[in-house]
Amino acid sequence: MSGRLDRDARTEWRRHWPVVLAATGGVALSTVNAYSIGLFIDPLEKAFGWSRATISLGPALTAPLAIIMGPVIGGAVDRFGPRRLGLFGAFGLITANLLLSLVGPALWSWWAAWVVMAIVNLFIQPTIWTSAVAGYFRDGRGLALALTLCGSGLGSIITPFLAYELIERLGWRLALVGMAVFWSLMVLPLIVFCFTSVRDEERKRVPSGAPKPDYVRPPIRHLILSRHFFQLAIAGWLVASVVLSLVPNLVPLMTWSGIDRGEAAGIAALLGISSIGGRLTIGFLLDRLHGPLLAAVAVCLPIMASLLFLGFPGSVGAASAAVLILGVALGAELDLIAYLTARYFGVRSFGLIFGSIGGLITLGGALGPLFVNMVYDAAHSYAPALWTYVPLCLISAVLFLSLGRYPAEDPDGAADQPDPLETACQPA
Template identity: 30%
Template sequence: MTTMDKPARPIRAGEAPSGTDRESTGWRTAIASLLGLTVGPSVLTVMSFGAFIAPLHREFGWGVSDIGLAASLLSVTVMIISPVQGYLVDRYGGRRLILMSSPVFGLSLMAMYFLPGNLSVFYLAWALIPVCGLGLWPVSYLRLTAGWFERKLGFALGVANSGIGVGTVLVPVLTAWLIGAFGWRAAFVGLGAVALLAFPVAFFFITEPTPRKTDVQTGGDTLKISARRRPFWLILGAFLLLGLVGSSITVYQIPLLLDAGVPEGIANLVPVALGLALIVARVATGWLLDRFSASVVMSFNLAGGLVSVLLFAAGPNVVTGLIAAALAGLLIGSEFDVLSYLVPRHFGRAAYGKIYGIAFSAFQVGGAVASSAVSASRDSYGSYTPAMLTLAVVCVICAGLFMCLGPYRYDAVHG
């Protein structure tokens, strides 16, 4: 039997393929990453948190602002651990971290079933839960996906990233149903069980990429060298500002609508428009990144964000509120597609996880500032309008930072 006559050996889970199997394995990893991000901590902690505020207030008598402080602790913890995750992903690989973190994260959510009426314990729990999900934050999946692609890098990252959009639409609905049907304690158990799905998805369908001889998958600048270059600081500044805009709209879109006189039942449905737009933006932005400069793509989306905050500043009705939410979803949905694309294009892949983790931390800093600044604006002026007008200026400055990035240093033609 000649070499050509030999049957192909199946690829085992986690084993790197070669030849024509490479692209199919890359897409399998991208789709598995989509599923993993759908049930990851970016969704299960952030998008479900609001649904637990009223039940916890009723049972323990804690103030809404006291409960909300835990969300800030969550953001601060993510800010701290993101560079750590990036370092570990670069050193040990994303698949290993996902497999180790999935059961721990799922069990940490289930442990909330036993939450006592002690606010300090509640705060401690929300500081520990993101640590338990250390390997499940987006950079693990995005580095895995990026390692398989060059010319279709943007689209592949968009497919993987769309998992957060899918989760943004589904998880709040699931959480509300679980709380209504079984109570808030059982809801945490249900969300923990959902989180465990990341383990079989990663084990059977995600493969750690290895470079071909003609690839530059492990090449590129070190973190130290990257930090000496202007694009590094422009990207950090841009994502700090994006954290301000995105978090402000995500957290305060319903209060903005209620202040404008939109009925509560309708206002609570408007975020669905944001979530659906976010899904579209994940995939569409990825497709566009393979064809146009990331600076142009992001500036276009920031123009939409500018219109969104101006509509919110004007006091939206149902129609303009839906338009504003959809435009905001297009911006928020594009943020991490662009980040995960910019890192390998400007710095290569050698320090992908570290650079992404630092930029993600900058984004979280912006989000933490937004949570307090927007509410302070409302308390001081009796309106969200000054904060929204400030965010309009932020959108313009952010677009300027992206336009200053300059050409890529590691384009697809080099791979």
């Protein structure tokens, strides 16, 4: 059985590796602003006298729209295919970055440019890129999704260095132009020539002027009311609230525990390396082991990291181990949700379900750091927040473990699930 699965996975890779490559580039492109905005705050503050809070308000506009519109974009991906949405998003992001280079001195111009960016960001979400990959891969889906989402790690390596060098050499305005040109050359050709999906191929096979085939997807009620949806959504939200609240507070957490700030920054840099390693490892294992079991193990990793911070304050070795463990959890989180969404709901409904859960993950990432800092302001300690992570991770692990067996997946990529309302009405 294992040999047959490996042969089938290799066949999938031979046919569809260009789609994975293009999708990886799309994910990397989507992180450009997240990994570069911090480097532009100081130049903007000096150029226009804007406060850091008002500058940061611009990028913050993207989160609420992503939360609200996540399910809508996901449904559009299912219906129209990800290629057109991804093309619009990629060209739109490059254009929006060029627009940012024209802002000032009025503060409203900065905020207005970020409103445009917030709209464009809807079309470069992970849902766009992963939905194409999930449709083409079945036996090699775990690794394919992992490599696709490694684009964020690629962006975290390239973008900060590129932004810093361009700002130092050309100034902040031309730096934005330079970044737009660089990512255009790196990613746009891949998306234009290699990025497609099963849904896009179906649309092209219909002769010109012929009636479009009926779009088949289980009723939304069927999907949203299923226990699998509730379990995946709540489990994903809980683990995102934990991991995405720890990551931005790593340096303050380590300095609170007694580690020098410079040393803490160096330790925090280990996060990116371990997240890529964790993502690839989980992707490889997902094609061979039961996903809910792997998810339950992965979401308990932040417990180990928290206990290391609590049990060995001021220890560089313990802090380094904690950051490496947390990086694995960070790398595994989105891969697991994407893979389990495809297995339990099928690729026909992938966009809607993954987009909906992605909105909750974004919410957890927005509220989690706020919770941690509120706890610290009240207790002058990170310990209460670290202890809170233990039950949250355990609840998430139980939800993953109780998902049960995968539903049967038909050749068209639809998961065979009973309607929970119909099942409830049937006699025992």
